[in-house]
Amino acid sequence: MPTRSLVTPYFEVHSLQLGHLGPGEFARWRDLELRALEPNPNLSPNFVIPVLRHLDSQGDIVLQVVRRPLRLGGEWMAVVPLRQVAADRFLPVPHYKVELSKHAFLSGLLVDASQAQSVLELIYLDWQKHSTPGVVMETCRSDGPTFRLLRQLAQQQGLLCLEVDGFDRAGMVPTEMGEADLQRRLPSRAKKRRSHLKKLSALAEVSFRWWMGREIDDGVIERFLALENMGWKGENGSSLLSRPNEAAFFREMIRSFAAQEQAWFVELWLGDRVIASSSNLRSGRGAAAFKIGYDPEFSAYAPGINCELELMCAAPQRLSDVDDIDSGTVAGSYVEELWPRRHRVATVIFATSALGQVVLGAANGVRSIKRVLRERRTAQPTAVTVQETAPA
Secondary structure, three states: OOEEEEEOOOOEEEEEOHHHOOHHHHHHHHHHHHHEOOOOHHHOHHHHHHHHHHOOOOOOEEEEEEEOOHHHOOOEEEEEEEEEEOOOOOOOOOEEEEOOOOOOOOOOOEEEHHHHHHHHHHHHHHHHHOOOOEEEEEEEEOOOHHHHHHHHHHHHOOOOEEEEEEEEEEEEOHHHOOHHHHHHHOHHHHHHHHHHHHHHHOOOOEEEEEEEHHHOOHHHHHHHHHHHOOOHHHHHOOOHHHOHHHHHHHHHHHHHHHHOOOEEEEEEEEOOEEEEEEEEEEEOOEEEEEEEEEOHHHHHHOHHHHHHHHHHHHHHHHOOOOOEEEOOOOOOOOHHHHOOEEEEEEEEEEEOOHHHHHHHHHHHHHHHHHHHHHHHHHOOOOOOOOOOOOOO
16 A cells, blocks of 8 residues: 655645555646656656666655645645665765656656745655654756755755756757857857768668657567667667667556657658667657667667757747757757757755754765865976965
8 A cells, every 4th residue: 555654734745655656646746747746758747657667676655745635625735756775975964856767867756846945845854753863866957946945945954955966958949049040159060060961871871760659669669679689789789779678668667658648759760771760758848868879780870969960950840839859968069069058967965853953964074075176187397376465
């Protein structure tokens, strides 16, 4: 049975696992997606349920759900995927971590936009009630409204909230892209694109194909998996096809998004052969790039990048109802040159008790000392000129 841990006249907090979820819960979760303060495909049931089924073999992930009492409709008001972990480099005592899998490129929580303040207060109170010293949220959008509210809650209680490992991730607003934008911002890239496509056209007919929502069939999925398995990913065992459970996760996840009209692929075809494919997900009016695969035989023509450029050029027409797309990339990615928007992604650590306050403060002190020592080791000596001046 699900655990009910906190009750108020208007909200309840429940801890749910995969076996507790049925059609009614899925429907309420999907409805929350449309009302979320910050939409995030990685927190959609289309993503999380395949993770729980295929990638969480120990059943470690628990969904912290805030909902209205059934007498008031039972609406879901927030959902947070929590995992209890031992000490790690972020917090050297057992704690909760908001974490799904290595395939979730943006963490966080879904919360109803109209009740965000009240619901987040309840979530923070529930963390404290469970006596966890802290909560770690890896790879979350730390400059968004959800985390501004959570920081305020921590500050009001005099508890630490630290941001570490932060970087500016690339993103884009589809209506701001297009052929004209590419030519204006990146004329050399636009020229190179034309050159690549012209050279490919000398080999066979070149075409881009978009597959949206229910157009996505098993052929699209399997072509992508085959391409993503080519080259270095297949060789070092990091591709989806390298692990049967990860391939099963991808197939179920894409089918779930596609059935809700919440996924799209862009393929680059050379004659009757696909040489690149990108997979992308959306939730409400938000979206995220997932993964890309390409045939290394044609790497001289940058097939993967040209898929991304096709997405950029066609975005104003194809994705006009999407507010923004998260690239899902790490710092220094080639996408930073292509996608002009930036948002802050970081690991955010919240102290939720007196113990957590002490431990997090100490850990932060050690982290600061290590950073100073590292900077000193890497600093290059420079010549210094001292100029003496007479006192005025």
